[in-house]
Amino acid sequence: MTPQVSIIMGSVSDLPVMEKAAATLNDFCIPFEMTALSAHRTPNEVEQFAKTAKDRGIRVIIAAAGMAAHLPGVIASMTTLPVIGVPVNSSLDGVDALLAIVQMPPGIPVATVGINGAMNAAILAAQILSVGDQELQSRLAAYKEALKTKIVEANKELASVKYRFKTN
Ligand code: RP5
Numbered sequence: 001m002t003p004q005v006s007i008i009m010g011s012v013s014d015l016p017v018m019e020k021a022a023a024t025l026n027d028f029c030i031p032f033e034m035t036a037l038s039a040h041r042t043p044n045e046v047e048q049f050a051k052t053a054k055d056r057g058i059r060v061i062i063a064a065a066g067m068a069a070h071l072p073g074v075i076a077s078m079t080t081l082p083v084i085g086v087p088v089n090s091s092l093d094g095v096d097a098l099l100a101i102v103q104m105p106p107g108i109p110v111a112t113v114g115i116n117g118a119m120n121a122a123i124l125a126a127q128i129l130s131v132g133d134q135e136l137q138s139r140l141a142a143y144k145e146a147l148k149t150k151i152v153e154a155n156k157e158l159a160s161v162k163y164r165f166k167t168n
Helices: 012-027 041-050 071-076 092-102 118-130 135-159
Strands: 007-008 032-036 061-065 083-088
Touching: 007 012, 007 083, 012 032, 012 061, 012 071, 012 083, 012 118, 041 071, 061 071, 061 118, 071 083, 071 092, 083 092, 083 118, 118 135
Parallel strands: 007 032, 007 061, 061 083
Antiparallel strands: none
8 A cells, every 4th residue: 555644753653642643544445654753853854854745756745743843844944745733741731732833834734623633634645645536525424424423412411400590
């Protein structure tokens, strides 16, 4: 299988968060690769990865990092592939990583999800890929339809909560 999505993380300590991205891509039957690279510890390897990813068939990059999280932005500076950034909560509740990833200068966007938002990163990657893939679009539509059942169940539960002045 040729990977379509590359999941990059700054350290293996990010794996517990990024496992959700891997599991979600797996559920959508999207081939992916998963690698550790660090903008600070392995800058040359980051450059090599970013400059060759497109020619290897990668179509979306998910890059996760914590603390002074430069990895997604540095990768985005060296490729035209869409880069989705995942701020990892490694310190300061993840706000340091969130701001480092989301506040990119004009011209070098990183599509940033919420802190530890690995699952949303994978869903967004799937949605990007689905623009040219009708079958994947159908799988995503079915997934989103299934989300409604959670609210249906929530309303059943809320209906059983009784208060004298609660009217439903
Ligand atoms: C970042 O620093 C990594 O993405 C990780 O979130 C954080 C801590 O890395 P380790 O010291 O656990 O390797 O580069």
